[in-house]
Amino acid sequence: MPHSLPRPAPARSLRTPRNRPDIRMNATLAPAALRSSPPAVTAPAGRLGEIRHDWTTGEVEALFALPFSDLLFHAQRVHRMHHAPNTVQMSTLLSIKTGACPEDCAYCPQSVRWDTGLERERLLAVAEVRERAAAAKAAGATRFCMGAAWRSPKPRDIEIVAGMIREVRALGLESCATLGMLTPAQARELKEAGLDYYNHNIDTSPEFYEKIITTRDFQDRLDTLEAVREAGLKTCCGGIIGMGETVRDRARMLQTLANLPQHPESVPINQLVAVPGTPLADAAKVDPFDFVRTIAVARLTMPAAAVRLSAGREQMSDELQALAFLAGANSIFYGEKLLTTGNPDVERDRALLRRLGINGQDVVLEREESAGEACGHGHDGAAQACQGHDAGAARA
Numbered sequence: 090m091p092h093s094l095p096r097p098a099p100a101r102s103l104r105t106p107r108n109r110p111d112i113r114m115n116a117t118l119a120p121a122a123l124r125s126s127p128p129a130v131t132a133p134a135g136r137l138g139e140i141r142h143d144w145t146t147g148e149v150e151a152l153f154a155l156p157f158s159d160l161l162f163h164a165q166r167v168h169r170m171h172h173a174p175n176t177v178q179m180s181t182l183l184s185i186k187t188g189a190c191p192e193d194c195a196y197c198p199q200s201v202r203w204d205t206g207l208e209r210e211r212l213l214a215v216a217e218v219r220e221r222a223a224a225a226k227a228a229g230a231t232r233f234c235m236g237a238a239w240r241s242p243k244p245r246d247i248e249i250v251a252g253m254i255r256e257v258r259a260l261g262l263e264s265c266a267t268l269g270m271l272t273p274a275q276a277r278e279l280k281e282a283g284l285d286y287y288n289h290n291i292d293t294s295p296e297f298y299e300k301i302i303t304t305r306d307f308q309d310r311l312d313t314l315e316a317v318r319e320a321g322l323k324t325c326c327g328g329i330i331g332m333g334e335t336v337r338d339r340a341r342m343l344q345t346l347a348n349l350p351q352h353p354e355s356v357p358i359n360q361l362v363a364v365p366g367t368p369l370a371d372a373a374k375v376d377p378f379d380f381v382r383t384i385a386v387a388r389l390t391m392p393a394a395a396v397r398l399s400a401g402r403e404q405m406s407d408e409l410q411a412l413a414f415l416a417g418a419n420s421i422f423y424g425e426k427l428l429t430t431g432n433p434d435v436e437r438d439r440a441l442l443r444r445l446g447i448n449g450q451d452v453v454l455e456r457e458e459s460a461g462e463a464c465g466h467g468h469d470g471a472a473q474a475c476q477g478h479d480a481g482a483a484r485a
């Protein structure tokens with residue numbers, strides 16, 4: 090196995106500061122007081138930035154244990170090897186079927202087991218979904234994610250959702266769905282309808298899972314993820330921080346994701362939204378720096394994935410979100426609502442992104458991309474930012 094940093098991906102024109110000197114201070118130039126100090130940055134391993142699937146728990150825990158600034162430095166460096174800096178992908182969520190879910194997920198306001206005062210709603214009509222997707226596009230989102238409070242969809246549900254996916258794609262948006270467990274045949278049906286991403290979170294470590302959900306097991310989640318992959322869909326898979334898990338659980342969750350045969354293209358890191366009525370309503374708050382550490386470790390263990398600063402942003406300061414972007418987050422949920430709980434309003438997000446000099450990411454839908462008609466900038470990957478468009482893509 091190589092023990093040096095891999096070269097940046099050659100096909101992408103990222104603004105990696107290749108010509109700049111290493112920031113470690115040359116001993117002869119350093120002020121006297123610093124001369125005997127150890128190097129400013131201690132690399133935890135020589136393979137950072139490499140796409141790996143053999144992470145040990147100890148290695149991931151060691152990343153969590155790094156001094157905060159060292160961890161963020163490494164994460165930002167790896168981020169720039171694989172991604173356009175200052176670019177964030179924006180997805181808008183819509184709950185297409187709300188509440189009365191038979192599962193017992195302890196964090197979820199939509200479980201029928203908890204009295205959260207949530208009003209249940211039937212599956213929305215395709216026309217309404219189309220309207221909401223068009224509004225999301227007009228506001229600047231590039232992906233539309235449809236979520237349903239199901240354990241698993243029925244055949245008729247899949248037919249209707251397939252119609253929604255077709256409408257979303259016809260608007261020029263990427264499509265994502267999260268509908269619970271899928272059979273391989275259902276995953277293929279969704280792919281045929283034009284679905285780009287399937288969201289299915291492992292939520293936490295294999296060990297902590299049964300403390301949070303008893304109506305399905307960790308292997309059920311992995312089985313659906315495999316069906317989704319087999320169907321040729323991109324996966325969106327992450328978890329929740331703040332449910333009473335240990336740092337080891339966070340490490341084990343990220344290790345599990347990083348050691349999948351293929352990394353998820355998208356890794357949502359949710360901070361628990363503690364909803365009154367759920368068993369986790371009074372869960373202890375996460376130290377914000379520990380949340381940022383989790384983002385950084387996701388970036389380091391899955392260098393090419395989009396890491397989403399996901400649920401919980403409404404409760405975060407602008408400064409904390411900026412730190413999360415520095416740690417390698419490059420995707421957000423955009424729009425006033427997540428599924429049933431709040432999210433920052435678009436004006437606040439636009440202002441924040443503008444203040445930070447962050448652009449919304451442009452996408453070229455896969456089918457258009459292969460035809461090479463959409464922008465003429467020669468993209469090499471469906472979800473890659475178009476550098477040629479970046480300047481004009483500032484939705485903020």
Ligand code: SAM
Pocket residue numbers: 196197198236237238239240267268269270288289290292327328329359360361362363364400428
């Ligand atoms: N029912 C489907 C399932 O569980 O896969 C799809 C919808 S479910 C709401 C999607 C994800 O939302 C969950 O896996 C969980 O990670 C996240 N989620 C749900 N409630 C949350 C909360 N209160 N705080 C943070 N994330 C939450």
Ligand code: DTB
Pocket residue numbers: 182198236267288290327328357358359362399400427428429430431
């Ligand atoms: C994900 O990881 N987070 C989103 C999305 N995938 C479906 C959902 C967050 C839900 C937060 C609680 C709610 O709004 O109901």
Ligand code: SF4
Pocket residue numbers: 190191192193194197198199200201237238239240269
């Ligand atoms: Fe149902 Fe999904 Fe909520 Fe669990 S997370 S209760 S499966 S909607």
